[in-house]
Amino acid sequence: MLAKQRQAVILEEIRRSGGVRVSDLTELLQVSDMTIRRDLDVLAESGLVEKVHGGATAVGERSTFEPGFEAKSFREQPEKEAIAGLAATLVRPGNAVGLTAGTTTWALARRLAQVPELTVVTNSIRAADVFHQHGRGDQTVVLTGGLRTPSDALVGSVAIGSISSLNFDLVFMGVHGMELRAGFSTPNLMEAEANRAMAEAARRVVVVADHTKWGVIGLCSILELDQAEVLVSDDGLGEAARQTLAERVGELLVAPVAGRAEETG
Secondary structure, eight states: OOHHHHHHHHHHHHHHHSEEEHHHHHHHHTOOHHHHHHHHHHHHHTTSEEEETTEEEEOOOOTTOOOOHHHHHTTTHHHHHHHHHHHHTTOOTTOEEEEOSSHHHHHHHHHHTTSTTOEEEESBHHHHHHHHHHOOTTOEEEEOOOEEOTTSBEESHHHHHHHHTOOEEEEEEEOSEEETTTEEEESOHHHHHHHHHHHHTEEEEEEEOOGGGBTOOOSEEEEOGGGOSEEEEETTSOHHHHHHHHTTSSOEEEEOOTTHHHHHO
């Protein structure tokens, strides 16, 4: 098992139980104490866990807490891939698309790289790199420029200036949290401003957010729930949350996650 795979298992164990012991993880993963301690060091440095004597515990969420891109990429990977696959069906060849930063929009970028004749404007360094690697001659990709955040988003006056004169058919927006009162939110004030500029330039705003974002409130609200024409989430979203969101967003799309039906059936 690769280090990232081990660390994903460790995170899941911590989320399920609230904490883990090194001794339990060595037995579960069949590796040495030293290997587990190195994995916990990596997760702690990324802000995902808090190390304690003999193990690690979950980190309490705070409205200003913002894990780095690598840390967030461990989380809900099947859900993000399912959301990206469904969200990509909204795009047509020749569309002008805005793409905000985040690990879900990064997963979406890999799908959009297959769509011909797109014009893509993004403030995500990671998303721009996906398009660069594919190198399609029929696509135009613009990276906004600006100051870099922990999420590898480019923000500030340069980014907003690049966005404000443009018009998009769709903007796909990743968020830190979604909640009835706070709407869609982020821990980063400058990222909220850049995302809001993207939304204002779009005919349709599509928020992409997995089920764990429901009930989470970041420091700064980006949009009210009813300002999203479409919300794409996954089937881990509870019935009460689905009803609340469906009454407020323009359209709620729920992506089935492979294997979940078998697990719950």
